[in-house]
Amino acid sequence: MPTTTIAGRTLDVNEEGFMTNPEQWDEALGAELAKLIGVDMTEAHWAPIRFLRSDFAVQHETPTLRRVSTQAGIPVKDLFALFPGKPAKKMAYVAGLPKPKGCV
Amino acid sequence: MTDTPFVPSFDSDASEGGRKLAIICSKGNLDMAYPGLILANAALGEGVETHLFFTFWGFDMINKKTMDDLKFSYLGNTAMHPPGAFGVSMPQGMAGLPGVTALTTKMMKKQIADLDVPEVPEFLDLIHGSGGHLWACRMSADMMKLHEEDLYDGVEGIISASDFIELTEGAQLLFI
Numbered sequence: 001m002p003t004t005t006i007a008g009r010t011l012d013v014n015e016e017g018f019m020t021n022p023e024q025w026d027e028a029l030g031a032e033l034a035k036l037i038g039v040d041m042t043e044a045h046w047a048p049i050r051f052l053r054s055d056f057a058v059q060h061e062t063p064t065l066r067r068v069s070t071q072a073g074i075p076v077k078d079l080f081a082l083f084p085g086k087p088a089k090k091m092a093y094v095a096g097l098p099k100p101k102g103c104v
Numbered sequence: 105m106t107d108t109p110f111v112p113s114f115d116s117d118a119s120e121g122g123r124k125l126a127i128i129c130s131k132g133n134l135d136m137a138y139p140g141l142i143l144a145n146a147a148l149g150e151g152v153e154t155h156l157f158f159t160f161w162g163f164d165m166i167n168k169k170t171m172d173d174l175k176f177s178y179l180g181n182t183a184m185h186p187p188g189a190f191g192v193s194m195p196q197g198m199a200g201l202p203g204v205t206a207l208t209t210k211m212m213k214k215q216i217a218d219l220d221v222p223e224v225p226e227f228l229d230l231i232h233g234s235g236g237h238l239w240a241c242r243m244s245a246d247m248m249k250l251h252e253e254d255l256y257d258g259v260e261g262i263i264s265a266s267d268f269i270e271l272t273e274g275a276q277l278l279f280i
Protein backbone atom coordinates (compact mmCIF):
# COMPACT_ATOMS: atom_id res chain seq x y z
CA MET A 1 0.00 0.00 0.00
CA PRO A 2 1.62 3.32 -1.02
CA THR A 3 1.85 6.21 1.38
CA THR A 4 2.31 9.91 0.86
CA THR A 5 3.22 12.76 3.17
CA ILE A 6 0.79 15.65 3.33
CA ALA A 7 1.06 18.46 5.90
CA GLY A 8 3.68 16.47 7.76
CA ARG A 9 1.46 13.40 8.08
CA THR A 10 2.07 10.04 6.51
CA LEU A 11 -1.12 8.83 4.87
CA ASP A 12 -2.12 5.50 3.36
CA VAL A 13 -3.33 6.05 -0.18
CA ASN A 14 -4.40 3.90 -3.13
CA GLU A 15 -2.78 3.84 -6.55
CA GLU A 16 -4.67 7.00 -7.53
CA GLY A 17 -3.84 8.95 -4.40
CA PHE A 18 -7.14 8.60 -2.54
CA MET A 19 -6.80 7.99 1.19
CA THR A 20 -7.55 4.43 2.22
CA ASN A 21 -7.81 4.91 5.97
CA PRO A 22 -10.62 7.30 6.95
CA GLU A 23 -9.29 7.27 10.54
CA GLN A 24 -6.24 9.28 9.44
CA TRP A 25 -8.47 12.19 8.43
CA ASP A 26 -9.58 15.29 10.29
CA GLU A 27 -10.85 18.65 9.06
CA ALA A 28 -7.42 20.28 9.23
CA LEU A 29 -6.14 17.61 6.86
CA GLY A 30 -9.26 18.03 4.68
CA ALA A 31 -8.38 21.70 4.20
CA GLU A 32 -4.84 20.70 3.16
CA LEU A 33 -6.15 18.10 0.70
CA ALA A 34 -8.50 20.71 -0.75
CA LYS A 35 -5.61 23.15 -1.22
CA LEU A 36 -3.71 20.50 -3.18
CA ILE A 37 -6.53 20.29 -5.72
CA GLY A 38 -7.02 24.04 -5.90
CA VAL A 39 -10.01 24.41 -3.58
CA ASP A 40 -10.11 26.97 -0.76
CA MET A 41 -12.49 25.63 1.82
CA THR A 42 -15.38 27.83 2.98
CA GLU A 43 -18.39 26.94 5.11
CA ALA A 44 -20.26 26.18 1.87
CA HIS A 45 -17.57 23.62 0.99
CA TRP A 46 -17.64 22.03 4.44
CA ALA A 47 -21.37 21.28 4.36
CA PRO A 48 -21.14 18.53 1.73
CA ILE A 49 -17.80 17.25 3.11
CA ARG A 50 -19.32 16.82 6.57
CA PHE A 51 -22.27 15.04 4.99
CA LEU A 52 -19.90 12.69 3.15
CA ARG A 53 -18.14 11.84 6.41
CA SER A 54 -21.31 11.22 8.39
CA ASP A 55 -22.99 9.27 5.58
CA PHE A 56 -19.89 7.12 5.07
CA ALA A 57 -19.79 6.34 8.78
CA VAL A 58 -23.29 4.83 8.49
CA GLN A 59 -23.37 3.43 4.94
CA HIS A 60 -19.69 2.44 4.63
CA GLU A 61 -19.87 3.77 1.11
CA THR A 62 -19.09 7.20 -0.30
CA PRO A 63 -22.34 8.90 -1.38
CA THR A 64 -22.82 9.77 -5.04
CA LEU A 65 -23.47 13.31 -6.20
CA ARG A 66 -27.20 12.67 -6.33
CA ARG A 67 -27.21 11.27 -2.82
CA VAL A 68 -25.35 14.33 -1.50
CA SER A 69 -27.82 16.53 -3.29
CA THR A 70 -31.00 14.78 -2.12
CA GLN A 71 -29.89 13.83 1.40
CA ALA A 72 -27.93 16.96 2.34
CA GLY A 73 -30.26 19.25 0.40
CA ILE A 74 -27.52 20.90 -1.64
CA PRO A 75 -28.41 21.53 -5.31
CA VAL A 76 -26.20 19.64 -7.77
CA LYS A 77 -25.47 22.93 -9.49
CA ASP A 78 -23.91 24.27 -6.26
CA LEU A 79 -21.76 21.15 -5.88
CA PHE A 80 -20.40 21.69 -9.39
CA ALA A 81 -19.65 25.32 -8.50
CA LEU A 82 -17.89 24.38 -5.23
CA PHE A 83 -15.87 21.48 -6.63
CA PRO A 84 -15.64 22.18 -10.39
CA GLY A 85 -15.15 19.48 -13.01
CA LYS A 86 -15.48 16.26 -11.07
CA PRO A 87 -17.36 17.19 -7.90
CA ALA A 88 -18.09 13.67 -6.62
CA LYS A 89 -14.46 12.56 -6.82
CA LYS A 90 -13.08 15.85 -5.54
CA MET A 91 -15.40 15.79 -2.53
CA ALA A 92 -14.45 12.19 -1.80
CA TYR A 93 -10.78 13.16 -1.95
CA VAL A 94 -11.16 16.14 0.37
CA ALA A 95 -13.20 14.00 2.78
CA GLY A 96 -10.46 11.36 2.83
CA LEU A 97 -12.83 8.70 1.45
CA PRO A 98 -12.80 6.31 -1.53
CA LYS A 99 -14.34 7.39 -4.82
CA PRO A 100 -18.11 6.77 -4.96
CA LYS A 101 -19.00 3.41 -6.51
CA GLY A 102 -22.61 4.05 -7.46
CA CYS A 103 -23.61 4.89 -11.04
CA VAL A 104 -26.18 7.55 -10.17
CA MET B 105 7.48 7.83 0.11
CA THR B 106 8.12 11.11 -1.54
CA ASP B 107 8.31 14.73 -0.48
CA THR B 108 5.92 15.81 -3.21
CA PRO B 109 2.40 14.90 -2.13
CA PHE B 110 0.80 12.23 -4.28
CA VAL B 111 -2.49 13.74 -5.46
CA PRO B 112 -5.07 12.28 -7.89
CA SER B 113 -5.11 14.09 -11.23
CA PHE B 114 -8.63 15.46 -11.45
CA ASP B 115 -8.29 17.92 -14.25
CA SER B 116 -6.34 15.88 -16.74
CA ASP B 117 -8.08 15.03 -19.97
CA ALA B 118 -11.80 15.72 -19.73
CA SER B 119 -11.97 19.32 -18.60
CA GLU B 120 -8.80 20.60 -20.21
CA GLY B 121 -8.78 18.45 -23.34
CA GLY B 122 -12.34 19.55 -24.13
CA ARG B 123 -13.83 16.06 -24.23
CA LYS B 124 -17.42 16.17 -25.46
CA LEU B 125 -20.16 13.57 -25.56
CA ALA B 126 -23.28 13.64 -27.72
CA ILE B 127 -26.12 11.26 -26.95
CA ILE B 128 -29.05 10.82 -29.32
CA CYS B 129 -32.12 9.52 -27.49
CA SER B 130 -34.56 8.04 -30.00
CA LYS B 131 -36.61 5.67 -27.83
CA GLY B 132 -39.59 6.33 -25.61
CA ASN B 133 -39.72 3.07 -23.68
CA LEU B 134 -38.93 3.21 -19.99
CA ASP B 135 -36.04 0.75 -20.26
CA MET B 136 -34.51 2.57 -23.21
CA ALA B 137 -34.74 5.99 -21.57
CA TYR B 138 -32.29 5.12 -18.83
CA PRO B 139 -29.07 4.25 -20.70
CA GLY B 140 -28.79 7.76 -22.14
CA LEU B 141 -29.67 9.44 -18.85
CA ILE B 142 -27.24 7.37 -16.81
CA LEU B 143 -24.37 7.82 -19.24
CA ALA B 144 -25.03 11.56 -19.55
CA ASN B 145 -25.01 11.91 -15.77
CA ALA B 146 -21.80 9.89 -15.49
CA ALA B 147 -20.09 11.96 -18.19
CA LEU B 148 -21.08 15.23 -16.53
CA GLY B 149 -19.69 13.98 -13.23
CA GLU B 150 -16.38 13.43 -15.03
CA GLY B 151 -16.31 16.97 -16.33
CA VAL B 152 -17.29 16.02 -19.88
CA GLU B 153 -19.35 18.53 -21.88
CA THR B 154 -22.53 16.58 -22.61
CA HIS B 155 -25.32 17.16 -25.13
CA LEU B 156 -28.50 15.10 -25.45
CA PHE B 157 -30.61 15.23 -28.61
CA PHE B 158 -34.14 13.89 -28.29
CA THR B 159 -35.71 12.65 -31.48
CA PHE B 160 -38.72 10.59 -32.59
CA TRP B 161 -39.94 8.40 -29.73
CA GLY B 162 -37.26 9.91 -27.53
CA PHE B 163 -39.50 12.96 -27.44
CA ASP B 164 -41.61 11.12 -24.89
CA MET B 165 -38.68 11.58 -22.47
CA ILE B 166 -39.00 15.38 -22.61
CA ASN B 167 -42.69 15.83 -23.43
CA LYS B 168 -44.28 17.13 -20.22
CA LYS B 169 -47.37 14.99 -20.92
CA THR B 170 -45.45 11.70 -21.20
CA MET B 171 -42.08 12.06 -19.44
CA ASP B 172 -43.44 10.82 -16.14
CA ASP B 173 -45.35 7.97 -17.70
CA LEU B 174 -42.96 5.94 -19.87
CA LYS B 175 -43.79 2.26 -20.10
CA PHE B 176 -41.96 -1.01 -20.27
CA SER B 177 -43.18 -3.98 -22.31
CA TYR B 178 -41.19 -7.14 -22.89
CA LEU B 179 -43.04 -7.86 -26.13
CA GLY B 180 -40.34 -8.70 -28.64
CA ASN B 181 -37.69 -8.89 -25.92
CA THR B 182 -36.78 -12.55 -25.55
CA ALA B 183 -34.20 -11.72 -22.87
CA MET B 184 -36.97 -10.93 -20.38
CA HIS B 185 -37.10 -13.09 -17.28
CA PRO B 186 -38.84 -12.61 -13.95
CA PRO B 187 -36.64 -10.56 -11.55
CA GLY B 188 -33.80 -12.75 -10.34
CA ALA B 189 -35.07 -15.82 -12.21
CA PHE B 190 -32.38 -16.11 -14.86
CA GLY B 191 -33.08 -18.75 -17.47
CA VAL B 192 -36.85 -18.65 -16.87
CA SER B 193 -38.51 -17.27 -19.95
CA MET B 194 -41.73 -15.30 -20.05
CA PRO B 195 -44.23 -16.27 -22.78
CA GLN B 196 -44.18 -13.56 -25.43
CA GLY B 197 -47.92 -13.83 -25.99
CA MET B 198 -48.55 -12.89 -22.39
CA ALA B 199 -46.85 -9.52 -22.91
CA GLY B 200 -49.66 -8.52 -25.24
CA LEU B 201 -52.46 -9.21 -22.78
CA PRO B 202 -54.33 -6.24 -21.30
CA GLY B 203 -52.74 -4.96 -18.11
CA VAL B 204 -49.41 -6.74 -18.55
CA THR B 205 -47.56 -3.61 -19.70
CA ALA B 206 -48.87 -1.74 -16.65
CA LEU B 207 -47.64 -4.55 -14.42
CA THR B 208 -44.17 -4.85 -15.98
CA THR B 209 -43.83 -1.05 -15.93
CA LYS B 210 -44.67 -0.99 -12.24
CA MET B 211 -42.17 -3.76 -11.54
CA MET B 212 -39.38 -2.04 -13.42
CA LYS B 213 -40.09 1.33 -11.80
CA LYS B 214 -39.87 -0.30 -8.39
CA GLN B 215 -36.53 -1.93 -9.20
CA ILE B 216 -35.16 1.40 -10.42
CA ALA B 217 -36.46 3.23 -7.33
CA ASP B 218 -34.97 0.55 -5.06
CA LEU B 219 -31.54 1.55 -6.39
CA ASP B 220 -32.34 5.17 -5.54
CA VAL B 221 -32.21 6.06 -9.22
CA PRO B 222 -34.68 8.86 -10.00
CA GLU B 223 -37.64 8.78 -12.38
CA VAL B 224 -37.20 10.45 -15.76
CA PRO B 225 -38.28 14.05 -14.89
CA GLU B 226 -36.08 14.15 -11.79
CA PHE B 227 -33.24 12.59 -13.75
CA LEU B 228 -33.56 15.41 -16.29
CA ASP B 229 -33.37 17.88 -13.37
CA LEU B 230 -30.17 16.19 -12.25
CA ILE B 231 -28.62 16.37 -15.72
CA HIS B 232 -29.77 19.94 -16.25
CA GLY B 233 -28.44 20.95 -12.81
CA SER B 234 -25.11 19.30 -13.64
CA GLY B 235 -24.73 21.52 -16.69
CA GLY B 236 -25.91 19.03 -19.35
CA HIS B 237 -27.38 20.43 -22.56
CA LEU B 238 -30.78 19.17 -23.71
CA TRP B 239 -31.94 19.65 -27.30
CA ALA B 240 -35.13 18.69 -29.09
CA CYS B 241 -35.29 17.59 -32.72
CA ARG B 242 -36.98 20.07 -35.06
CA MET B 243 -38.47 17.47 -37.41
CA SER B 244 -39.94 15.45 -34.53
CA ALA B 245 -41.43 18.59 -33.00
CA ASP B 246 -43.01 19.51 -36.34
CA MET B 247 -44.34 15.97 -36.86
CA MET B 248 -45.86 15.84 -33.40
CA LYS B 249 -46.96 19.49 -33.47
CA LEU B 250 -45.10 20.20 -30.24
CA HIS B 251 -43.61 23.51 -29.14
CA GLU B 252 -41.05 24.53 -26.54
CA GLU B 253 -43.76 25.10 -23.94
CA ASP B 254 -44.80 21.43 -24.30
CA LEU B 255 -41.31 20.26 -23.41
CA TYR B 256 -39.30 19.89 -20.21
CA ASP B 257 -38.23 23.37 -19.12
CA GLY B 258 -34.52 22.56 -19.23
CA VAL B 259 -34.62 21.90 -22.98
CA GLU B 260 -32.50 24.68 -24.48
CA GLY B 261 -34.10 24.67 -27.87
CA ILE B 262 -35.71 22.86 -30.77
CA ILE B 263 -32.96 22.56 -33.34
CA SER B 264 -32.33 20.88 -36.67
CA ALA B 265 -30.18 17.81 -37.07
CA SER B 266 -27.56 19.98 -38.83
CA ASP B 267 -27.44 22.38 -35.90
CA PHE B 268 -26.90 19.47 -33.52
CA ILE B 269 -24.11 18.04 -35.66
CA GLU B 270 -22.52 21.48 -35.78
CA LEU B 271 -22.62 22.12 -32.05
CA THR B 272 -21.28 18.66 -31.20
CA GLU B 273 -18.22 18.99 -33.43
CA GLY B 274 -15.46 16.73 -32.17
CA ALA B 275 -17.78 14.94 -29.74
CA GLN B 276 -17.99 11.22 -29.13
CA LEU B 277 -21.46 10.08 -30.12
CA LEU B 278 -23.94 7.54 -28.82
CA PHE B 279 -27.18 6.64 -30.58
CA ILE B 280 -29.72 5.05 -28.29
